[in-house]
Structure formats: C-alpha cells, structure tokens
Amino acid sequence: MALREKVFTGPHEDDLQVLKKKAEKFELKELERIIPNRGKLLVLEKLLNEAYLIRRPKPSEYEHRKQLIRVFNEIARELYGNSSCCPVVEEFGSFSMDLFTTGSDLDLSVNFKNNSQSVFPRDQKIKALRKFARKFYALQTGGHVRGVQPVLSAKVPILKVIDAGSGVECDLSVENRDGISKSAIIRLITSIDERFKKLSFLMKAWAKAHDINSSKDRTLNSLSIILLVAFHLQNRDPPILPPFSEILKDGEDVASVQKSVRKFRNYGSKNTETLGELLVSFLLKLASVEKLWPKGLCASTYLGQWTSKTWATKIASMSVEDFTDRTQNVARAVGKSEVEKIYSRIHFSIQRLSLFMNGEIQESVLNESLFGITNTLHHHPPLTTTTTPMQPRAAQSWLPRPQPVGGQWGGMGTQHQAMGSGQEWADDHPPKRMRVAADGAPGTQGWGTWGPELGGHNQPAKRMRAAEGAPTPPPPPPPGTQGWGNWGPPGWGAEDYRGRRVQQPHGPTYRLG
Numbered sequence: 001m002a003l004r005e006k007v008f009t010g011p012h013e014d015d016l017q018v019l020k021k022k023a024e025k026f027e028l029k030e031l032e033r034i035i036p037n038r039g040k041l042l043v044l045e046k047l048l049n050e051a052y053l054i055r056r057p058k059p060s061e062y063e064h065r066k067q068l069i070r071v072f073n074e075i076a077r078e079l080y081g082n083s084s085c086c087p088v089v090e091e092f093g094s095f096s097m098d099l100f101t102t103g104s105d106l107d108l109s110v111n112f113k114n115n116s117q118s119v120f121p122r123d124q125k126i127k128a129l130r131k132f133a134r135k136f137y138a139l140q141t142g143g144h145v146r147g148v149q150p151v152l153s154a155k156v157p158i159l160k161v162i163d164a165g166s167g168v169e170c171d172l173s174v175e176n177r178d179g180i181s182k183s184a185i186i187r188l189i190t191s192i193d194e195r196f197k198k199l200s201f202l203m204k205a206w207a208k209a210h211d212i213n214s215s216k217d218r219t220l221n222s223l224s225i226i227l228l229v230a231f232h233l234q235n236r237d238p239p240i241l242p243p244f245s246e247i248l249k250d251g252e253d254v255a256s257v258q259k260s261v262r263k264f265r266n267y268g269s270k271n272t273e274t275l276g277e278l279l280v281s282f283l284l285k286l287a288s289v290e291k292l293w294p295k296g297l298c299a300s301t302y303l304g305q306w307t308s309k310t311w312a313t314k315i316a317s318m319s320v321e322d323f324t325d326r327t328q329n330v331a332r333a334v335g336k337s338e339v340e341k342i343y344s345r346i347h348f349s350i351q352r353l354s355l356f357m358n359g360e361i362q363e364s365v366l367n368e369s370l371f372g373i374t375n376t377l378h379h380h381p382p383l384t385t386t387t388t389p390m391q392p393r394a395a396q397s398w399l400p401r402p403q404p405v406g407g408q409w410g411g412m413g414t415q416h417q418a419m420g421s422g423q424e425w426a427d428d429h430p431p432k433r434m435r436v437a438a439d440g441a442p443g444t445q446g447w448g449t450w451g452p453e454l455g456g457h458n459q460p461a462k463r464m465r466a467a468e469g470a471p472t473p474p475p476p477p478p479p480g481t482q483g484w485g486n487w488g489p490p491g492w493g494a495e496d497y498r499g500r501r502v503q504q505p506h507g508p509t510y511r512l513g
Contacts, residue, residue: 023288044276087112096183105169109176125174129159193268200229209372210345215333224331234304240268243304244323
C-alpha cells in the first residue's frame with residue numbers, strides 16, 4: 001500500500017509539543033538518577049567497548065563474504081554470458097555499512113548495466129530471480145548450498161540461499177539500488193563520529209539478543225535501529241551528528257555525500273559523552289516517548305528532530321522516517337503487540353543498568369542482560385544454555401571454513417524466512433549454534449564446525465560445547481561432499497564447484513571424487 005505523509009496542525013500539534021517536553025524532562029530526570037556514579041560509568045564504558053570488540057567480524061569473515069560476492073558474479077556470467085546484458089551482483093545492508101556480525105545475512109542486488117528504466121518492471125525482477133533459482137536448485141542437489149527459497153510474492157521479491165558450510169544466508173534481490181545508496185550514505189556518515197558506528201552496532205547486538213530485530217516477526221529491522229541511533233545523536237546537547245538534510249543538500253550520490261561528509265568531520269567533538277552515557281540516554285529516550293507513537297510522533301533524521309506523521313489510513317506503532325524518501329516509514333513492520341515486547345526489553349535493560357550503576361548487580365550479570373555474552377574476547381555465550389539437538393548437514397561450503405579460535409570452531413549461521421522488505425535489508429537474526437559431533441562424522445557436521453540450526457526462527461543463540469575437549473579435524477569427507485571449492489583443514493585439497501582443483505596453502509593436495 002502506498003504511504004502518504006500527513007502533518008498535524010492546530011491543537012493536535014500543540015498537544016504533541018507539550019507531551020514531547022514532558023518526555024524530555026522524564027529523560028533528563030532518569031538520566032540524572034541512573035548515572036551519578038562516575039566510577040561505575042567507567043566500568044560500563046569498558047564493558048561496552050569489549051562487547052563491541054567481541055562481536056566485530058574477523059578479517060577472514062570479511063574475505064569469506066567478499067568471496068561469496070565473487071561467486072555470485074561468476075554465476076551471473078555463467079547465466080548471462082560476458083555480454084553487455086550481464087548483470088553485476090553488488091552488496092548492500094549491514095556488510096556494506098560495516099555493521100555486520102558473524103550471524104548477519106549478506107544482502108545482494110542483481111543490477112543490470114544497461115538498465116535505463118527509473119522503475120525496473122516487477123515481472124523482469126521475478127524472471128531474473130527464477131533464472132538464478134534454477135541454478136541454485138541444481139547446486140543444492142549437489143549439496144553445495146541449502147535453503148534455496150524464492151519469495152516472489154513479497155513487496156520486494158528476493159531469493160534466499162544459504163552457504164551450506166558457513167551458514168551465511170544470502171538474500172538476493174534485483175535492482176535494489178535504493179538499498180545500495182542508503183547503505184553507502186550511512187557508511188559515510190559513520191565516519192563523522194565513531195560513536196555512531198559503535199552505538200549502532202551495539203544496539204543491533206542488543207536487539208538481536210532480545211529477539212526484537214526482525215521485521216518478519218513485526219519488530220525492529222536493522223535500518224530502523226540505525227536511524228533511531230542517528231536521531232538520538234542528532235539530538236544530544238551539543239549534537240554529535242548533523243541533520244541528514246545538511247549532509248544531502250548537494251546530492252545523494254556517493255561522490256556528493258563523500259564531499260559533504262568531509263565538512264562535518266569532528267562535528268560532535270564538543271560533545272564529550274561516553275558510549276555508556278549515550279547507550280543509557282538512548283534507551284531512556286525511547287522509554288520517554290513510549291506513549292507518543294500512537295499520537296503520531298515520528299523520528300526524522302532528515303530534519304534531525306521529532307515530527308508528527310500518520311501513514312496511509314493509520315498511525316504506525318512506531319514511526320521512523322526514511323531519510324531519502326520521506327513518505328516511507330522504515331519501522332512500518334512493527335505491530336501493536338510487538339511494540340509491547342520491544343518496550344518490555346527496553347524497560348528491562350534500563351532496570352538492569354540502574355541496578356548496576358547502584359552496585360546491586362555485577363558487571364557480568366549486566367553484560368548477559370544486555371548482550372547475552374561474557375567479558376571474554378573469544379567466547380560468545382547467549383542468553384540461554386539450552387542444548388539444541390544436532391541436525392544433519394549433507395555437504396560443506398564452497399568457501400574457506402573459519403579456523404578454530406580459543407578451542408572452539410567459529411562457523412555459525414542462521415536460517416529464517418523472508419519478510420519481503422528488501423530495502424530494509426532483510427533483518428539479521430541471532431545465530432543458532434550446534435554441538436560438534438563427537439566423531440565429526442561426514443554427512444552431519446563435517447569437520448567439527450559450529451553449524452546452523454535447521455529448525456526454528458529468531459530464538460536466542462544456544463550455548464554449546466565441543467564434545468570431549470578441543471575439536472580436532474576428522475578424516476576428509478567422502479567424494480562429492482566437498483562443496484564449491486571448500487578449503488578444509490590444513491593439508492587437505494578440494495575442487496571448486498566446476499570441478500577445478502583448488503590448491504591448499506599448506507601441505508599436499510589430492511583430488512576428491
């Protein structure tokens with residue numbers, strides 16, 4: 001349904017201004033109550049910075065995703081040939097913005113070089129996705145990928161496919177240049193102040209840990225979270241970020257934004273608030289306006305201030321204005337009952353922060369309460385410790401497998417269904433971890449890796465331990481189960497998905513199958 005903007009006037013706007021002032025007073029009062037202890041604030045700062053470092057991807061994870069993009073482009077050339085009509089597959093979303101985690105989806109767009117149409121026809125998008133789907137169904141039969149799922153009836157048609165070894169889910173759309181543009185703009189804006197990047201990353205991690213980061217489940221998508229963080233930083237005193245309208249006034253193309261962003265470097269240098277203070281005040285800001293969303297309150301990063309809007313024939317449960325198309329509400333997926341769940345997690349987190357600042361709970365308890373992780377740079381325990389039965393997996397990835405870190409294997413993945421809002425970057429979900437098979441038997445977990453759970457959606461990650469001590473690489477899998485040129489443990493060799501031999505960097509190679 002098309003969305004239209006409606007600005008309140010008269011007494012409605014006056015009433016809203018009064019309520020917003022009350023909300024601001026509530027935020028300031030609660031902030032003064034929660035963070036008077038500067039010593040505890042230093043500990044909170046340390047906790048948050050460690051939580052950030054823990055979840056940041058390793059260099060191998062960047063390369064793994066880059067290689068996935070190269071594989072998709074190779075498939076595009078195979079399907080379309082090296083002609084002028086051959087499309088290019090480009091990334092957008094969390095990976096493009098450098099705000100992704102191990103369990104994040106990889107959002108990709110098939111872009112045709114010779115496309116001169118302002119609106120690419122829907123039937124042509126579906127035709128292209130079906131062409132890719134046929135190829136991936138064949139690869140799925142060979143065990144190279146899994147979970148091939150075209151979602152063609154969605155507002156933004158997509159094709160979902162999961163790397164069989166790593167569990168990285170790729171969401172393929174067609175001509176999603178809007179998503180690419182937004183991602184590029186946000187990545188450039190994160191360079192203005194590192195607190196924007198860090199707080200966005202941490203609030204995404206917080207939302208995932210509390211199971212409220214999924215438009216499919218009618219909670220907050222990643223773009224909504226990032227824009228709410230940006231809005232919060234725009235409204236600090238002094239502000240840390242400028243209104244996006246100032247950044248975009250010379251154009252929304254990458255070159256213009258890049259040039260504009262240079263003018264705003266160190267824009268927020270007069271603001272000395274720490275990451276801890278900003279996280280607390282961000283949650284308090286959201287809590288202060290809980291009752292105002294139904295009255296038409298809307299966060300506008302374009303203006304850098306609250307505004308009043310209703311969308312189509314109704315007022316949304318939460319309203320976050322799209323900064324490139326102001327008629328769009330990027331939080332439109334949030335449902336009435338789901339907003340209650342979101343706010344229950346906000347209030348829970350504020351309570352835990354208050355208890356910590358008053359010395360009533362330990363740092364480790366707060367860490368688990370916020371992110372479900374401990375203060376260990378090589379460990380990722382979740383909110384629960386329920387064991388999940390191991391699910392079989394038939395084949396390995398076509399890409400390099402993460403190596404063991406700290407006695408555990410790093411490959412994690414997710415599986416979920418599409419909500420169909422590709423411009424909102426197909427929301428990230430908590431990774432589901434699997435226990436390592438005691439013998440690492442081929443056909444189940446391969447080389448003793450952490451594998452994705454094959455059933456269920458959006459459950460908090462479940463903590464698992466390697467069976468009987470540190471995992472060790474078992475014998476190589478049988479012929480035909482190696483996937484698309486999967487790199488095994490040091491000393492093993494493999495072939496790529498066309499049967500070409502791949503050279504291992506260490507030790508001898510041999511031909512599988």
